[in-house]
Amino acid sequence: MLYVAGVIIVFVGIALSIALHEIGHLVPAKRFGVRVPQYMVGFGPTVWSRRRGETEYGVKAIPLGGYIRMIGMFPPKAGDEPGQVRTSSTGRFSQLADEARAQSFEELRPGDEHRLFYRLSVPKKITVMMGGPLMNLLIAFVLFTGIFTLYGTMQATSTISGVSECVDTTRVGQTAAQECTPDMPAAPANEAGLRPGDTITAINGTPMSSWEEIRAAIRDSAGREMTMVVERAGRSETLTATPIRLQQPVLDDVGGYERTATGEYVTEEVGFLGASPTAERVTQPVTAVPGLFGDMLARTFGVVLEIPQKMVGVYQAAFGGQERDPEGPMSVVGVGRVAGEVASSEEFGTPTEKLMMIVSLLASLNLMLFAFNMLPLLPLDGGHVAGAAWEGLKKTWARVRGLPEPAPVDVAKALPLAYTVAMAFIVMTGLLIYADVVKPIRLL
CATH class of the missing domain: 2.30.42.10 (PDZ domain)
Structure with a gap:
C-alpha cells in the first residue's frame, strides 16, 4: 500500500509539473495576444477536455509531456500571405517545412492576422518559449527552498x-x-x-x-x-x-x-x-539557498550534457551483465519505482524523511526538465529560443547597417533536424523504460 502511495504521489507531482510548464507558455502567449486553440497535458488519445473561451483544455492518455498549440508558429514563405502555403517540389525536406507551415495556419480565422506567434517581437517570442522551463525552475526553487530551510540538509561534521x-x-x-x-x-x-x-x-x-x-x-x-x-x-x-x-x-x-x-x-x-x-x-538560512540551489543547477546541467555517454552504460546494463549507474538517467517508470521503494521501506527512516526524499525527487526532476529544455535543439523550447535569438541578431545587424528589416527566421526549415532529435528522444525513452523494467536502479 505504501509502495502504491509513493508511486501515486510522484506521478501526480510529475503531472502537475507538466501542467504548470505548459501554463508557463500559455499565460504569456495569451497576454501577448496569440490565439491558443489547445492546451493539453499528455499525448495520444484525449481522455478529457473542455473548452473555455477560444482554448480547449484537456488531458491525454500518455503522460509523457504536454503542449499548447499556437497559431502561426512558423512564418509563411517569402511572398506568401498568412495561411497561404505554396507546395515546394524541391525535395522531401522542403515538403516537411511546407506541411508544418500549413498546419500552423489550419485554425486561422478572420481577424487572426495579427494574433500569429511569428509576428511577435523577439523579446516576446523568447518570453513565451522560456515561460515553460522557467516554471519548472521556479517549482524546483520553491521545493528545494522548503527542504533547505525547514527540513535541512545532511552535512558531514568534524566528529x-x-x-x-x-x-x-x-x-x-x-x-x-x-x-x-x-x-x-x-x-x-x-x-x-x-x-x-x-x-x-x-x-x-x-x-x-x-x-x-x-x-x-x-x-x-x-x-x-x-x-x-x-x-x-x-x-x-x-x-x-x-x-x-x-x-x-x-x-x-x-x-x-x-x-x-x-x-x-x-x-x-x-x-x-x-x-x-x-x-x-x-537547517539552512534563506541566505544560503541561492548558493545551494546554484550548485545543484550547475550539477544538473553537467548531468544533462553527460546523458549521451551515460546511455551507453544504460544499454550495456539492459542487454549485458553490467549494473546500472545509480546516478544515471531514468524514465518515469524508474522514478516511480524509486518513489515506491522509498515509501515502503523502513530503511529510509520516518514518514517525514520519506516524504522529503520524494519531494526532493520531484524538485530534482523539475530542475532536470529546465536544464533539458534549455538545450538549443528543436523541438525543445531551447531550440525555439535559439531561433528567436538568431532573429534578434539579424534584425540588430540590419538596423546597425541601415538595411531593411529581415523577415522572421523560418524555424520550419530546421524541422528535419527536429524530427531527427525527436526520434532520438523516443529511442532513448524506450531504452530507459526497458532498462527500468529489466535492470532497474535500486536504492537498497
Missing part, C-alpha cells in the same frame, strides 16, 4: 563516527567499516589511535572547521606524516598518522564522485586515513 581496522587496497570508495584479512594493512586512523566520537580541530597546525577541509588535508598528505589535534571527552589530544596512498574517486565541484559513462569511478591516488565523519541534518 568521527567510525574508524576502519584495516584497508582493502584493491577496493575503490572505502568506508569506515569492513572485514579484515591478514594481507590487509592497518588503517592509519586505527594505528594513530583515532576513536569514534573524536572531533578533529586541527591538522598540521591549521585549524579545521569542516569535514571538507579535513578530507582535503588528508587526501593531500598521501605517504606523509601529519599531526591531528582532536577533542576527546572535553580534552585536547595530539595524534600522528601517515595517510596511506590509495586510489580514490575524484571529487567533483559539489563534493560528489565523478563516474564514467558505464558507472565506474574516475579515480586518483590520494591519501586515505580510514575514518568516517558523523552526519547531521542542519
Whole structure:
C-alpha cells in the first residue's frame, strides 16, 4: 500500500509539473495576444477536455509531456500571405517545412492576422518559449527552498563516527567499516589511535572547521606524516598518522564522485586515513539557498550534457551483465519505482524523511526538465529560443547597417533536424523504460 502511495504521489507531482510548464507558455502567449486553440497535458488519445473561451483544455492518455498549440508558429514563405502555403517540389525536406507551415495556419480565422506567434517581437517570442522551463525552475526553487530551510540538509561534521581496522587496497570508495584479512594493512586512523566520537580541530597546525577541509588535508598528505589535534571527552589530544596512498574517486565541484559513462569511478591516488565523519541534518538560512540551489543547477546541467555517454552504460546494463549507474538517467517508470521503494521501506527512516526524499525527487526532476529544455535543439523550447535569438541578431545587424528589416527566421526549415532529435528522444525513452523494467536502479 505504501509502495502504491509513493508511486501515486510522484506521478501526480510529475503531472502537475507538466501542467504548470505548459501554463508557463500559455499565460504569456495569451497576454501577448496569440490565439491558443489547445492546451493539453499528455499525448495520444484525449481522455478529457473542455473548452473555455477560444482554448480547449484537456488531458491525454500518455503522460509523457504536454503542449499548447499556437497559431502561426512558423512564418509563411517569402511572398506568401498568412495561411497561404505554396507546395515546394524541391525535395522531401522542403515538403516537411511546407506541411508544418500549413498546419500552423489550419485554425486561422478572420481577424487572426495579427494574433500569429511569428509576428511577435523577439523579446516576446523568447518570453513565451522560456515561460515553460522557467516554471519548472521556479517549482524546483520553491521545493528545494522548503527542504533547505525547514527540513535541512545532511552535512558531514568534524566528529568521527567510525574508524576502519584495516584497508582493502584493491577496493575503490572505502568506508569506515569492513572485514579484515591478514594481507590487509592497518588503517592509519586505527594505528594513530583515532576513536569514534573524536572531533578533529586541527591538522598540521591549521585549524579545521569542516569535514571538507579535513578530507582535503588528508587526501593531500598521501605517504606523509601529519599531526591531528582532536577533542576527546572535553580534552585536547595530539595524534600522528601517515595517510596511506590509495586510489580514490575524484571529487567533483559539489563534493560528489565523478563516474564514467558505464558507472565506474574516475579515480586518483590520494591519501586515505580510514575514518568516517558523523552526519547531521542542519537547517539552512534563506541566505544560503541561492548558493545551494546554484550548485545543484550547475550539477544538473553537467548531468544533462553527460546523458549521451551515460546511455551507453544504460544499454550495456539492459542487454549485458553490467549494473546500472545509480546516478544515471531514468524514465518515469524508474522514478516511480524509486518513489515506491522509498515509501515502503523502513530503511529510509520516518514518514517525514520519506516524504522529503520524494519531494526532493520531484524538485530534482523539475530542475532536470529546465536544464533539458534549455538545450538549443528543436523541438525543445531551447531550440525555439535559439531561433528567436538568431532573429534578434539579424534584425540588430540590419538596423546597425541601415538595411531593411529581415523577415522572421523560418524555424520550419530546421524541422528535419527536429524530427531527427525527436526520434532520438523516443529511442532513448524506450531504452530507459526497458532498462527500468529489466535492470532497474535500486536504492537498497
